[in-house]
Amino acid sequence: xxxxxxxxxxxxxxxxxxxxxxxxxxxxxxxxxxxxxxxxxxxxxxxxxxxxxxxxxxxxxxxxxxxxxxxxxxxxxxxxxxxxxxxxxxxxxxxxxxxxxxxxxxxxxxxxxxxxxxxxxxxxxxxxxxxxxxxxxxxxxxxxxxxxxxxxxxxxxxxxxxxxxxxxxxxxxxxxxxxxxxxxxxxxxxxxxxxxxxxxxxxxxxxxxxxxxxxxxxxxxxxxxxxxxxxxxxxxxxxxxxxxxxxxxxxxxxxxxxxxxxxxxxxxxxxxxxxxxxxxxxxxxxxxxxxxxxxxxxxxxxxxxxxxxxxxxxxxxxxxxxxxxxxxxxxxxxxxxxxxxxxxxxxxxxxxxxxxxxxxxxxxxxxxxxxxxxxxxxxxxxxxxxxxxxxxxxxxxxxxxxxxxxxxxxxxxxxxxxxxxxxxxxxxxxxxxxxxxxxxxxxxxxxxxxxxxxxxxxxxxxxxxxxxxxxxxxxxxxxxxxxxxx
Amino acid sequence: xxxxxxxxxxxxxxxxxxxxxxxxxxxxxxxxxxxxxxxxxxxxxxxxxxxxxxxxxxxxxxxxxxxxxxxxxxxxxxxxx
Numbered sequence: 001x002x003x004x005x006x007x008x009x010x011x012x013x014x015x016x017x018x019x020x021x022x023x024x025x026x027x028x029x030x031x032x033x034x035x036x037x038x039x040x041x042x043x044x045x046x047x048x049x050x051x052x053x054x055x056x057x058x059x060x061x062x063x064x065x066x067x068x069x070x071x072x073x074x075x076x077x078x079x080x081x082x083x084x085x086x087x088x089x090x091x092x093x094x095x096x097x098x099x100x101x102x103x104x105x106x107x108x109x110x111x112x113x114x115x116x117x118x119x120x121x122x123x124x125x126x127x128x129x130x131x132x133x134x135x136x137x138x139x140x141x142x143x144x145x146x147x148x149x150x151x152x153x154x155x156x157x158x159x160x161x162x163x164x165x166x167x168x169x170x171x172x173x174x175x176x177x178x179x180x181x182x183x184x185x186x187x188x189x190x191x192x193x194x195x196x197x198x199x200x201x202x203x204x205x206x207x208x209x210x211x212x213x214x215x216x217x218x219x220x221x222x223x224x225x226x227x228x229x230x231x232x233x234x235x236x237x238x239x240x241x242x243x244x245x246x247x248x249x250x251x252x253x254x255x256x257x258x259x260x261x262x263x264x265x266x267x268x269x270x271x272x273x274x275x276x277x278x279x280x281x282x283x284x285x286x287x288x289x290x291x292x293x294x295x296x297x298x299x300x301x302x303x304x305x306x307x308x309x310x311x312x313x314x315x316x317x318x319x320x321x322x323x324x325x326x327x328x329x330x331x332x333x334x335x336x337x338x339x340x341x342x343x344x345x346x347x348x349x350x351x352x353x354x355x356x357x358x359x360x361x362x363x364x365x366x367x368x369x370x371x372x373x374x375x376x377x378x379x380x381x382x383x384x385x386x387x388x389x390x391x392x393x394x395x396x397x398x399x400x401x402x403x404x405x406x407x408x409x410x411x412x413x414x415x416x417x418x419x420x421x422x423x424x425x426x427x428x429x430x431x432x433x434x435x436x437x438x439x440x441x442x443x444x445x446x447x448x449x450x451x452x453x454x455x456x457x458x459x460x461x462x463x464x465x466x467x468x469x470x471x472x473x474x475x476x477x478x479x480x481x482x483x484x485x486x
Numbered sequence: 487x488x489x490x491x492x493x494x495x496x497x498x499x500x501x502x503x504x505x506x507x508x509x510x511x512x513x514x515x516x517x518x519x520x521x522x523x524x525x526x527x528x529x530x531x532x533x534x535x536x537x538x539x540x541x542x543x544x545x546x547x548x549x550x551x552x553x554x555x556x557x558x559x560x561x562x563x564x565x566x567x
Contacts, residue, residue, distance in 0.1 A: 070532075077525040081518065114521075115514035155540070157533040164529065423533060427544035429553060438543035439536070473553055 026262045027126040033260050034130035040252025041137040043245045045072065048144035051242030052151055054235040055358055057453065059434020060152045061234060062444050067151075067159050071143040074160045075167040079139045081114050083168035084132055087175055088112025091182040105182060134256040135175075138200055139167040141253070145204035148358035150211065152231075153218050153431050156439065158424045162414055166207045170410050174203050178399050181273045181386055190389030191399040192379065194270045195257045195281060195319035197371030198399065203407040205365020209354070210411030214419045217355030219431055220455060220465065220472045227458035228350050229468075236304065243308040247289060250315060254281050254322065272385040276323035284322040288315035288334040295338025306345070309359055310338030313367040320371040321379045333374055337367050369404070372396040432473055 013021070049068035056064040075083075089095045089109040111118030111128055118128035143163035150159060178185035179199040185191035193199050222228055233239055255278060259269040266275045289311045296310015317337025318330045325333070345362035348354050354361070376393030384391050418424040425431075430438045437443070443450075455465035547553065 074525075074529060077521060081522050081525065114518045115511075120514075155536055157529075157536040160529060160532055423537065426540055429544045429547040430540055432553060433543075433547060438540050470553065 022263060029262050030260050031126040031130050034127075034134050034256060037252040037256035038130070038133045038137055041134075041141070041249050041256065043249030044137070044141055044253060045144060045249075047242045047245030047247075047249060048141075048148065049242065050238050050245060052144075052148040052239075052358060054237070054239030054242060055148065055233045056151050057231055057434070058234045058443075058445060058450070059436055059453075061436065063156060063435035063439050064147075064151045066156060066439075067147045068144055070156065070160055071140055071147065071163055071167070074164050075139050075143055076136060078164045078168035079136050079172070080119070080132075081168075083139060083172045084112045084119075084135065085109075085114070086169065086172045087135065087180065090173060090176040091180050091184065093177065093184050135172070137256070138175075138196070138253070139172065142171045142200055142204040142207075143167045145201065145360050145364045146208040146211065149208045149356045149360040150215060151357045152435065153425050154215055155423060155426055158415075158418050161418065162211060162411070165410055165414050166204060170207055170407060171200060171203050174403050174406055175199050177402060179271055181271070185395075185399050185402060186272050186385040187387050187389070189395035189398045190384045190391045191395050192272070192375050192382065192384045192391040193320040193372060193399065194272070194276070194323040195254055195285075197316050197318075197320035198368045198403055200368070201316045201319075201364035202366075202368025202372070203403055205361050205363070205368055206404060206407035207411035208356070209361045209365060210408045210413075211415040212354050212356055212361070213412060214415040215424060217353070218357070219428060219476065220469045221355045222353055223458065224475075226353055228353070229458060230456035231465075232454045232456065232462075233305075240304060240308055243312065247311065247315075250285060251282065254285050254319075257281075270323045274323070274384055280324075281322045283327045284318055284325050284330040285315055287327045287330040288318045288322075288337075290314075291331040291334030292317070292338040292341075295335040295340075296342055297338075299339040299342035303342075306342050306359075309345075309363050310341055313341030313363045314338045316364060316367045317371045317374065321375040324379050324382055329378060333378070337370060340370055341367055369400055372400050428473055428476055432469055 045068060049065055052068065053061050053065045089112065095109060110116055112132075113119070118125055119132070122128070143166060146163060146166060147159060175183075175196075177183045178191045178193060179196060180186070183191070218231070220229060221231070257271055258276065258278060258281065259271065259273065261267060261269060266277060268275070268277050270276050292311040292314015293307055294310075295314060296307045299310065300306035314334030314337045317340070318325055318334050322330070341359065341363045344366045345356075345359040348356055348359075348361055356362070373393065373396055375391055376396035380390070380392050382391045383389065389395070415424055426435055426438065453465035453469070454462050455468055456462055
């Protein structure tokens with residue numbers, strides 16, 4: 001009996017042992033949490049692939065699909081080799097104190113170098129790699145936001161070059177400045193974009209606008225009077241399913257934007273290390289979809305594509321304040337976001353004559369920045385970040401002024417250089433025939449007979465597209481300086 | 487069993503060794519440099535390979551005369567219904 005008591009006494013853990021175990025449990029929980037957000041965020045890639053492929057005409061489906069797949073092939077290494085380092089070391093604008101910078105997270109900069117111990121198998125570090133992976137998935141998303149807008153005429157390789165610039169350079173620089181605990185926009189101006197409305201969506205959208213200005217519209221998109229025609233998507237169901245997959249993946253995206261600290265009240269922090277809860281942001285995203293669908297439906301008079309895009313726009317419009325908004329406020333604001341996307345999308349297509357095939361500039365770009373100003377109005381005064389600077393309209397404006405040129409100029413300049421090198425756009429002959437034949441030498445629906453291509457004229461008539469396309473082709477070829485490259 | 491496993495000692499060794507070389511070691515720098523070279527070469531390869539394919543297809547289409555047929559004279563847009 002005495003030996004049993006002695007044995008039990010020996011196995012009773014001390015307070016220190018329990019504390020050590022709780023810390024380990026917390027680390028493993030954190031590791032698992034980010035791992036599963038990454039799994040969920042893969043659905044965003046699947047969704048963008050389906051969405052854009054459905055929008056493409058039959059002759060361009062695989063060229064469209066490959067863009068989304070190869071985004072992973074180029075962004076993953078480039079983000080590892082220099083993107084993550086930018087996030088770790090440029091939060092104060094420029095590294096001030098070597099690898100100890102930034103001061104908010106001492107030593108974090110050094111851990112983000114590709115040769116650091118934080119980036120390899122390391123039993124002492126459960127968090128660095130899954131945190132990196134979550135950011136990598138955000139980076140893929142920025143590339144995919146751009147890819148849909150450029151379909152059916154951009155070269156695959158040009159897209160890959162541009163997406164490296166966007167996903168491993170531009171967006172992560174703005175994230176360092178305004179989406180980190182030590183970012184100068186937050187520590188000095190109280191900039192607040194909790195779930196990356198402008199940081200991811202807005203910046204990707206305006207980078208895309210810069211590219212579209214150089215890329216030009218698809219052949220036949222505008223008539224001689226500059227009025228917009230519409231191309232028939234080859235599979236609208238695939239597009240809508242893709243959007244639903246993106247929405248599902250967004251729950252992982254939202255969750256990954258939080259910092260989990262299970263041993264410290266309240267357990268969750270936003271990216272600026274201010275308190276929130278997972279439930280709060282899940283409510284906002286759900287009401288964001290509800291309001292966005294409603295706004296998109298009414299603003300587009302029931303158009304299926306814009307109804308679902310309105311849902312995306314609605315969520316983006318409330319993401320910046322998702323950690324603090326009440327559900328009803330999220331519902332109201334996202335309704336306006338859905339309307340804004342439809343109206344601005346029409347304006348960009350019909351008035352500015354920019355051929356954005358999926359409306360990404362309106363949905364992601366404009367609604368992303370719209371969300372910043374909503375925070376300045378509806379969450380003004382909320383203390384943000386480690387310095388507890390109050391959010392304000394001025395602080396949000398400062399962020400927008402920093403991000404707009406950071407997004408637009410690299411997109412415009414890089415695409416301009418590619419255009420001058422005749423590497424931006426496919427040759428017009430290839431565009432007419434379809435990019436798939438040139439890239440892959442095959443038709444990807446071989447068992448179905450090809451139907452004549454249908455184009456919707458500005459007055460709503462559906463006509464055979466062949467003659468229109470040929471006419472536009474000769475108009476381009478006969479121009480002294482062709483607006484279409486190659 | 488597991489309690490006898492030399493966690494601290496082993497993890498230190500793994501962390502230091504880190505598959506090819508210790509962090510901030512010559513090995514990790516070499517691996518990084520090789521990876522960057524592969525990344526850049528693959529992007530250049532994509533550009534070159536695609537350009538070759540596109541130019542070949544465009545030349546073939548031009549030679550075939552598929553788009554030589556001149557379209558009919560443009561007609562004024564029909565009034566809205």
